[in-house]
Structures are given as C-alpha cells and as structure tokens.
Amino acid sequence: MADQEEKVIILTGASRGIGLAAAHTLLSSSHKLVVISRTHAALDQLHYQYPSQVEVLAGDLSNASLRLNEKAVELALSRWGRLDALIVNHGTLEPVRRIAEVDLGEWERGFRSNVGSAVGLIQAAIPSLRKSHGRIIITSSGASQTGYVGWGCYGATKAVLNHLALTLTAEEPLIATISIRPGVVDTEMQREIREVHAEAMSESDREKFAGLKRDGGLLRAEQPGGVIARLAVRGEVGGLKGKFLSWNDASLGEWQEE
Template sequence: MANEEGKVVVLTGASRGIGLAIAHMLLSSPSSHKLVVMSRTHEALDQLHYQYPSQVEVLAGDLSNASLKLNEKAVELALSRWGRLDALIVNHGTLQPVKRIANVDLAEWEAGFGANVGSAVALIQAAIPPLRKSNGRILLTSSGAAVSGYVGWGCYGAGKAVLNHLALTLTAEEPDITTISIRPGVVDTEMQREIREVHAEAMSEKDREKFAGLKRDGGLLKAEQPGGVIARLAVQGDVGGLKGKFLSWNDEGLAEWQEE
C-alpha cells in the first residue's frame, strides 16, 4: 500500500474473516491508520488492541440493538481519540434466517433486516457529519446474493440489495462523501463453514454442491484478497469515479486498488 496520509476508520465485523483482514491491512500500513474496531464480543478484538495499542480502540456489542447506541458511540470514540473520521467500513451481517419464503416467520426477516440493514443505516447516519468534513468514504461489504437468487437466502440477499441501493442514495444525497458497495466473492470464512455445515439442508442441492465443491477444490478466496481491496479503497487513491457503484473486488476497474 502506498504511503498515504494516516486515516481514521470505523470498521464493523472486525473480529474475523474479511473484517479482520481489513484491520490488519490498515493497521500494518506504513501510514499507521487508526481504527475503531467493532464486533459482538470484546474478547474477539483484544488481540488487535494488544498488537496495535496506539492505533486501535475497541467497541463491542450488538449493532442491531438500538438501545446500546453503538452507532453514536463508535463515531464519538473516533472523534474523541483522533479528532476526525475519514472512512466507515460496514462489514457486519448475518445469513439468518436461512429459510424459504413460504416457511419463514416475518419476525425472523425483521430481525435479519435489523442486523444487516437497520444497524448499517444507523451507523451511517452517525458518521455522515464528520465524513462530510473530511470528504470521507463509506465502503459497504455486499454479496453476489444481492443480484442472484439462492434458495433460503431471501432475507440476506434482499438486505445486501438494499445496501447496494443505499450506495446510490447516499451518492445523490451526500456529494461530499464517496459511497461504494463491494462484492467480495466467495471467501473462506466462518460464514462459509456455516453454509456448508449448518444451513445446507435449507438450501437447494445445486447450491449445496456449489459451496461444498468450492471448499473441496480449493476455490475459496483468502480473506486478504477482497479485504485488501476494501482496505485500500477506504484510504487510498482517487475514488470519485466509483461513487455509488456496486463492483466485484476483482473488477478490472479496481486495478489500482488490487494487489500491488
């Protein structure tokens, strides 16, 4: 990564997988970026704080629980600690409920949307004022499920499609902020393990074989591949031409932000 000026970033879903890869990429940069890292449990993030004590603040809790006001606390923490906010990376989410539309309880969809959409909107709302000041960036981790149908994935895919449209809306409403939605591909993460081992029976035979085969045949991406692209997009280069777009991590239009 180029020696860009150190930035202040709020990162959700930072305890594992793509989020953890993003965190390490930013924290190990020569620019010594500063992060407020978020996940459900504090313990999962402690190692990052121990490894980069002057660069990391930890905030733990369930983002979908509005009463905790984690959205406001995250932004306040960045501002009180480092005086600015340059980027927000929305990387958290849940696959639940994995059920066919005919069988799902509406309350399960409401919970899924609360986790994947409502909490993202709340965090973005809190971040908008300081991001306006810094001409900052919002990166949304999306999914191919936003534009493809999978048996049992209706809630997850619809939620990711909402995030894609949110990038378009924010581009229209907040011209001083660059919002981009990124499809990270099929990555070797805990969510993929759950797809194969926990949710397989709720999926179609075709989809079960697809995901099992990717693992079996070494077709899964390493978290560092899309994670590196998302990290660089948050802090590096001129991203003005990418405003509002939904792009795959390996899109040729992102060559500048891919592996150097």
C-alpha cells in the same frame, strides 16, 4: 485524501474473515481504527497488537439502545480528532429458510441486523465524513443479484445496501460511497453454509459451495479484504461513487493486491 496520510476508520465485523483482513491491512499502514464487535474479547488481539491504533467497542449494533453508532463516532473524534472512512462489514446470513416457511419476525431481525444497524451507523458518521470528504465502503454480496434457495432475507438486505450506496451518492456529494462484492471467501460464514444451513438450500447450491471448498476455489480473506481496506483510504474514487463492484473488477486495479 492523500495516500500517505494516516486515516481514522470505523470498521465493523473486524473480528474474523474479511473484516479482520481489512483491519490488518489498514493497521500495517499506520491507520487508526475503531472496531466494533459483539464481544470485546473477539478483538482483544488486535488491540494488544496495535495498542496505539485500535479502540474497541463491544455490543450488538442492531440494539439501538446501546448507542454504539454514536459512541463509535465519538470515540474516533475524541481519540484522534477526525473520521475519514466507515467500512460496513457486519451482517448475518440468517434466517436461511424458504419464503413459504419463514417467520416474518426472522426477516425483521435479519433486516435489523443487516440494514437497520448499517443505516444507523452511517447516519451517525455522515457529519464527520462530510468534513473529511470521507468514504463509506459497504461489503455486499453476489447474493444481492442472484436468487438462492433459503437466502431470501440475506440477498434482499444486501440489495438494499447496494441501493443505499446509490442514495448516499445522490444525497451526500462530499462522501464517496461504494458497495463491494467480495466473492466467495474462506470464512466462518462459508463453514456455516456447508455445515449448518446446507439442508435448507437446494442440492445444486449445496454442491456449489461444498465443491468450492473441496477444490480450493475459495478466496483468501486478504484478497477482497485488502481491496476494501485500500478503497477506504487510498487513491481517487470519484468515478466509482455509488457503484456495486466485484472486488476484482478491472476498474479497481489500483486497489488490488500489489
């Protein structure tokens, strides 16, 4: 994948935060995007700003009956004739509830939103990514490695996605799959952690996340978002296949902010 060549990427979770930052990084370098959001309006500004580079699909990826997975790939191929990368960046923190108190149906919905929808989209993209020797970049979380009170479902789904990168690396040698920990970023999810879900968390965790906001310790979305975007389209990533890496890991120096 030559650095200067324009690429075609499917990007989920592009309406805000890390996904929106990744979208702007890619679009400013003339790449083409199929972006997926629950509502079309959330991504209209991207479409207006880059009309020849952006196609928008609206709907809930966890609703298999909408066929958004197949439609996204079909749209990329019909519009630009290829697919070079898939960035899996969507997900939900909910349910934020202790294991002893959670309803099993809430976990099932969480897994459908964070895992099932990701696997379905990856499955649809694999044939095209084989042809382009493409890439799959997964936005994971430090919660996949650390236990937080109330975050069992979220952390478990992210751990599954980390393992999915390993499995895809074994099964799909023509595709480079990498899982990225973006760190604690100043996003809407962080606001929800502080303002909506705080009561379901431990006191120490509440203070940790409140303190990061209060003391200016949150990352800008452009920092991990830029790394994720550049990993999708630039450089040789063979040695990184299957790995779960922090966005600022030394091995990602080539893709970090210039």
